[in-house]
Amino acid sequence: MTTLKYKVITSEKQYDNYCKILEQLLFSTPKSKAINEEVALLTLLIETWDKEHSIFNQLEPVALLKSLMKEHQLKSLDIAKKLSVSPGLVSDILNYKKGFSKEVIRNLSELFKLSQEAFNKPYKLKSPVNAHLKDASVMNTVKELNAA
Numbered sequence: 001m002t003t004l005k006y007k008v009i010t011s012e013k014q015y016d017n018y019c020k021i022l023e024q025l026l027f028s029t030p031k032s033k034a035i036n037e038e039v040a041l042l043t044l045l046i047e048t049w050d051k052e053h054s055i056f057n058q059l060e061p062v063a064l065l066k067s068l069m070k071e072h073q074l075k076s077l078d079i080a081k082k083l084s085v086s087p088g089l090v091s092d093i094l095n096y097k098k099g100f101s102k103e104v105i106r107n108l109s110e111l112f113k114l115s116q117e118a119f120n121k122p123y124k125l126k127s128p129v130n131a132h133l134k135d136a137s138v139m140n141t142v143k144e145l146n147a148a
Helices: 012-026 033-053 061-071 076-083 087-094 102-112
Strands: none
Touching: 012 033, 061 076, 061 087, 076 087, 076 102
C-alpha cells in the first residue's frame, strides 16, 4: 500500500512546509497536468488550514485593520492614500467614530487580499453624543414624526 504524498495539515511546521512546496511548484516550468493537480491539492489543504486557524476571522474590523497596518508597516495616512479617502475618515474609523462604508470595505479587501466579510462585521462605535457613557454603542433609533 502506498502512502499519501500530502495529508491534512495538522501543525504550523507542516503548514509552512506545504507553503514552501506550493511556492516552488508555482514557479516551476513546464507545468504538467500532474503538477497542476498537485498545486490544486496543496492550495486546498493550505486554504482549509487558513480558514480554521486564521486570526482574521476572530478580530473585529478595526482591530483587523490595525493589525494589517502594523504587519504591512502602514500608517493611517498611507491607508488614506491607498483608499483615496481623507486622513480624517481613516482616523475616525481607527478611533471607532465612524464605520466602514461599502466602498472602503471593497477597497480594503482588495488591498489586503481578504474577503469582504472580514471587514463587514458589527462592532461598537464611540459617538460624541454618548461618549460619557461607558461602553455605549451607537444605536439606531426610530424617530416618531407627527403628522401636520
